Amino acid sequence: MSLSELIKSFQCQKILKSNPQTKSVVLLGQISKSNDAIITIEKSHFVTPDESYDVASSVEQTLEINHNDIYYWSNSILKQDLEENPGAKLNLIYPATETHIRKYGEQPHHYVVETPQMYKDYAVPYIESMKGDRIKWVYNILFEGKESETFVHHDKDLQTGFVLLPDMKWDTINLDTLYLCCIVNRTDISSVRDLNESHVQWLIDLQQRLRKLTFEKYSVEADQLRIFAHYHPSYYHFHLHIVNIKHPGLGNGIAVGKAILLDDIIENIQLAGDYYQKKNIGFLLGENHGLWQIEGYRKSHEERQ
Ligand code: M7G
CATH class of the missing domain: 3.30.200.40 (Scavenger mRNA decapping enzyme, N-terminal domain)
Incomplete structure (x- = not known):
């Protein structure tokens, strides 16, 4: 249909x-x-x-x-x-899974500080369970040519390469709301928690290329862009959001407690290679989110209150 x-x-x-x-x-x-x-x-x-x-x-x-x-x-x-x-702009998810319905529903949120122990004990198994079918769309883009007619750039190197393309949040018309997504080819990084000193130069080069490519295609200058990652992201395959600074975003996608600037990520792992393995990360967690549903994760949060 x-x-x-x-x-x-x-x-x-x-x-x-x-x-x-x-x-x-x-x-x-x-x-x-x-x-x-x-x-x-x-x-x-x-x-x-x-x-x-x-x-x-x-x-x-x-x-x-x-x-x-x-x-x-x-x-x-x-x-x-x-x-x-x-x-x-109209988006459709069909068939929608239980996870989608929970994600988009109105729900109370909590400010949670995730310790490395909470990450190891509860988030890692949760993240593993959220791969597979849930990130099929990512693999479709990277390896099956899906959406390739919209690609701003495709570098196929399996270690350092990436796809830069319009995010499904963008209408692709209005530059004020420019929203691109960069999905890296490598499959070994689920989130910022997996980044360390070995990724510094790659991320520096990647950011530079993203700025240049965005300027060449859309004439939006580097200092008019916010480039950031989400923690926790909805999809556990490393990707970056490239957004016009004029765009306040839908929901809390650009707010503190969700978005981390790529510049901060780079500088943090330059200062300490294992920064994201050692750091307590504070973020907003909705009660419908799979992590909130894990009793041990929730209890660890409550004990820290
Ligand atoms: P996220 O931080 O994992 O999730 O970012 P969230 O921002 O939705 O909470 C994933 C990004 O990928 C989001 O900005 C989505 O809008 C975008 N996105 C998701 N899907 C399923 C697609 C897709 O199929 N195509 C494109 N182009 N973008 C997508």
């Missing part, structure tokens, strides 16, 4: 999330009887408006709500088109 057919068959059952600030909703529903689906709809930002923005032709209809003295307010319908000025 095509995406538009899948959307037409979607039967909404629950609002997982609704955020007036990011103007987005996440809906849980079913497409076929036994398969769950998640649809995210995010209203699009203006396509980089400048002083030539033509209000008269951009605003198709207005319905005045009221006016008072010199103040007027109204509802409006803006002109939009799919190619260059879409009204919204």
Whole structure:
């Protein structure tokens, strides 16, 4: 079935999330009887408006709500088109797994400080259980040519190479919300916890190349980009987020307690090669997350409170 057919068959059952600030909703529903689906709809930002923005032709209809003295307010319908000025971005996950449903659902969060012992005892086995099918999309990109028509760059060296491509969070139109993803070819790094002094020069070179490639393709300067990794990431195969600094991100993806700048990662392992093996790492953990569901992990956190 095509995406538009899948959307037409979607039967909404629950609002997982609704955020007036990011103007987005996440809906849980079913497409076929036994398969769950998640649809995210995010209203699009203006396509980089400048002083030539033509209000008269951009605003198709207005319905005045009221006016008072010199103040007027109204509802409006803006002109939009799919190619260059879409009204919204829609993502579908189908079939959605239990892990997806838990991830996208509204949930209380906790600030957790993960010690190296908690990592070793509970996170490592959890991470191993989250590989396989869950990161199939990563292997599809790296080794099966999936999404290759969108690649900004593909260096196939198995040790130092990577793919740089548009992240599925980006509409690929609006440079203000530019969001790229760099997935490394090597399969031996699950997260920052696996990085040490042997990776310093590789990461320095990688960052430089990412900045250069992004500038060449999109004319966005190096100092207009935030390049960072997540801890914990949703997918345990090392990757980096390359995002326009104008973009505040959806959810907490760019906030402290989730994002770690690549510059900080490099400097930390330059200062101490085993920094990420020894460090307590503080981050926000949702109650639906698999790690929170592990009793020992949760208890270790509670004992430290
Ligand atoms: P993360 O830190 O593991 O997860 O980053 P999170 O940010 O979703 O919590 C993974 C990144 O890969 C995210 O920015 C996703 O939007 C992006 N991503 C995920 N998938 C399944 C795909 C995909 O199939 N294609 C592309 N291009 N990006 C994806």
